[in-house]
Amino acid sequence: MHADLALRMMANLLWTGLVICLPVLAVILVVGLAISLLQVVTQVQEMSLTFVPKLLATGVVLIAMGPWMLRTLTSYSAQLWASIPTLF
Structure with a gap:
């Protein structure tokens, strides 16, 4: 394997x-x-106020974009496995 390929x-x-x-x-x-x-506008400094909305938004995005993410990762992995015979 050459350095440029790596x-x-x-x-x-x-x-x-x-x-x-x-x-x-x-x-x-x-x-x-x-x-x-x-928080700046209302001056409410509650820690759960920052954590819970981010957690919910992350869950929604993972549910919505999960199939696309999995397809992208699967196609990358398949391309990587298919290129193994040409490496040497």
Whole structure:
């Protein structure tokens, strides 16, 4: 295995991981920002107020985007397994 092939495989791995995690991270960011603004405006500093909405939003996103995430990860894994004979 050559160094350029290893670097390309690592780049594909990191890119696929980023693409799979991006919807969940984006929703958590937006919900966290909205809750923080709400806390600043109302001056309510309750810890469960920040945790529970993020947890619920994460669950909703995972249910909604889960099949797409699984398809993406499965296609990446299948491509990786199919490329094994050509590595050497």
